[in-house]
Amino acid sequence: MNPALFLVAKLPSPSDEECYEWVTSDGAPFESIDPLDFVAGAEARVLFDLYRDAYSALGPALNVSQPAELAEYNRWVIVRDARGAIMAFVCFKTTSWGLKLGLVATNDSPEAKDAVKTILHRTLAEDAVYAEVSNGVEAALRGHVPMVGVSAAQEILAGMRIEPDEDGLHYRRTIRNVGPKKKLMVGRPLSSE
Amino acid sequence: MAIQPADSAAKKKKAKAQPIRTGVPAAFSVMNIRAARENLPGIVDAVTTGRSRGVAVGRRGKPNALVVSYEVYESLIGRGDKKRKLALLITEELLGDAPQHIRMPAVEELSRLPMDDLVRLFKLDSLSLPPGELNAVRARMAHPEALDRLCQRFELAVTLSLAREAGLYETAEDLSGSALTEPVSGE
Numbered sequence: 001m002n003p004a005l006f007l008v009a010k011l012p013s014p015s016d017e018e019c020y021e022w023v024t025s026d027g028a029p030f031e032s033i034d035p036l037d038f039v040a041g042a043e044a045r046v047l048f049d050l051y052r053d054a055y056s057a058l059g060p061a062l063n064v065s066q067p068a069e070l071a072e073y074n075r076w077v078i079v080r081d082a083r084g085a086i087m088a089f090v091c092f093k094t095t096s097w098g099l100k101l102g103l104v105a106t107n108d109s110p111e112a113k114d115a116v117k118t119i120l121h122r123t124l125a126e127d128a129v130y131a132e133v134s135n136g137v138e139a140a141l142r143g144h145v146p147m148v149g150v151s152a153a154q155e156i157l158a159g160m161r162i163e164p165d166e167d168g169l170h171y172r173r174t175i176r177n178v179g180p181k182k183k184l185m186v187g188r189p190l191s192s193e
Numbered sequence: 194m195a196i197q198p199a200d201s202a203a204k205k206k207k208a209k210a211q212p213i214r215t216g217v218p219a220a221f222s223v224m225n226i227r228a229a230r231e232n233l234p235g236i237v238d239a240v241t242t243g244r245s246r247g248v249a250v251g252r253r254g255k256p257n258a259l260v261v262s263y264e265v266y267e268s269l270i271g272r273g274d275k276k277r278k279l280a281l282l283i284t285e286e287l288l289g290d291a292p293q294h295i296r297m298p299a300v301e302e303l304s305r306l307p308m309d310d311l312v313r314l315f316k317l318d319s320l321s322l323p324p325g326e327l328n329a330v331r332a333r334m335a336h337p338e339a340l341d342r343l344c345q346r347f348e349l350a351v352t353l354s355l356a357r358e359a360g361l362y363e364t365a366e367d368l369s370g371s372a373l374t375e376p377v378s379g380e
Contacts (some may be wrong), residue, residue, distance in 0.1 A: 004297035034298045074294040096238035103369045158235035175367045176360025
């Protein structure tokens, strides 16, 4: 899992049986591209529009203002519909604990939402893929992905102040521009051992 | 195509972005050994993902050792292609703490330049120079487009750095996924 690579995979709607082992590899269906070409390309504009349209109603705190800002994330899974139009994406960034889930967006169609849920269920079951979730996303993933204990989460979130919950899984931390939130880490992050 | 003069907004942006390239070795802040031991996973994460160019570890503020990514160590200390080493030094100097996935394509691109072009880029202290100075370097290069691309990568790194500093990604990641279960009209 090379953090120096910027990888994009373009997929049709996923099936429940599909294996997502490749998500932590550097190979197919990922294609390596230069992030400079990615942000200048038409596809980044489409992804940005999808993202902006999906979240603009959620409040002014979210201020993704240009496609270039998407280049923070270096692994992209883009889902196309039967006509070839982009209907959803999931992106990750490489950390030393594996791939951390970044942004998720859909065109709000049931097909796109199902596709993203399937991708998250399958990828977060793979070794070295993890996410920090809350609220609705947690509900959508519950029962499908492993949960990370709060002590391991604390190590991964080194430097951040968190307040563990009594259940040993959830914790509260302050999200910038949002405020305190109850969070849960899911997936299979690498251990520091 | 000549490099265009930066407008005032871009200058302001660049001025704010200076911290992304302040990590020359002499300026590393020194972490004491106990703090380094407690923060080792975070240090390894920072140097491997490019959030930090390196972390100096020592006693009483004096650096005794430096934690850098294995790739940086191998490229600079190990045997290998001299042009690639120079490309890595140029990238480290000019793109600073940009994420690895922004810096490494620059290394690949620069490694293909003739040595004369690399030496000219190596002499640059910054990409935030007045356009006239950058144009003077550009005019002497066999592949001036490489300097343009480097400037674009710098701008991209600045954009990401500013967004990160503003907490954009933390906020966006927290809200992201709401569209899976909630109507986009929000709560």
